[in-house]
Amino acid sequence: MNNNIFDKISIDLKKNLKKIGIKKNDIIYLGIDLGKTFSFYKELLFKIDKLSDIKNKCSDIILTALKDYIGQDGTIICPTFSFNFIKSKKFNSKKTKSDLGYFENYFLNQKDILRSLHPIFSVCVWGKKKKIVEPCGKFSFGENSPFSNFLKFNVKFLNIGIKWSETCTYIHHLEHLNGFNHRFYKPTTGKIIHKNKHFIDTYYHPVRYMGLNSKKAEYKIEEHLKKNSLLRETNNKIYCSSLRAGDIHNLVLKILKENSSYFMTKKIVVNINNNDKLTIKENIR
Secondary structure: OOHHHHHHHHHHHHHHHHHOOOOOOOEEEEEEOHHHHOHHHHHHHOOOOOHHHHHHHHHHHHHHHHHHHHOOOOEEEEEOOOOOHHHHOEEEOOOOOOOOOHHHHHHHOOOOEEEOOOOOOOEEEEEOOHHHHOOOOOEOOOOOOHHHHOOOOOOEEEEEOOOHHHOOOHHHHHHHHHOOOOEEEEEEEEEEEEOOEEEEEEEEEEEEOOOOOOOEOHHHHHHHHHHOOOOEEEOOOOOEEEEEHHHHHHHHHHHHHHOOOOOEOOOEEEEEOOOOOEEEEEOOO
């Protein structure tokens, strides 16, 4: 394929980044759907024989364009969650693949990146502000997680090819800060390999109580983002959006103050009595 086509895609992406307020030296947290990102160019891209070649080239276009746009003093954070640890009980911060998709693993395999330690909710970082992934404690969210640094470092959520409401893990961090009743922190103990050290340790991730009929409902945030004009979007050949961590932090905590289970389909109260008997009430007023 003519390299001029790749150059054109890169230029189109950079134009969109400028339109949604991404700037040089920014710190961005990336959410991406590789297929949807390049749907406008699919007829050109599928002239390449192998699907793996297409995915690799598309990932390279995205990452190269972002690095060039924000510069060496900028920072890119990419989620590299690996839920398989819950079953395998093994995590190698350099070798364990992410369960999220092709791009996330492409990013993980780049040179000069640092991956946080939490074996389920790890994130990777490239750029100047690598300290953003520290501290990384035993709990997936909260004060001792990388997500707690997003305010301090003025992170911008950059979504490419997918809406923020579909990649909004940060809401779970804010639920943790506010307090929630519909989930509990489940421990998983396993073998960890990190920075050439081998050890056994226990990490925690939030899970819903069994018996809950209510489902996740992060989609509800869309209405609030539009109402408060917090989300900057463009859909010129490639869908892109940006959102400031400080804005979503303040908005969601305000919502959760009124209803801690707002981002579930039903309002919930879970009660455990002295005999460890679980009582669940849903759709309460």
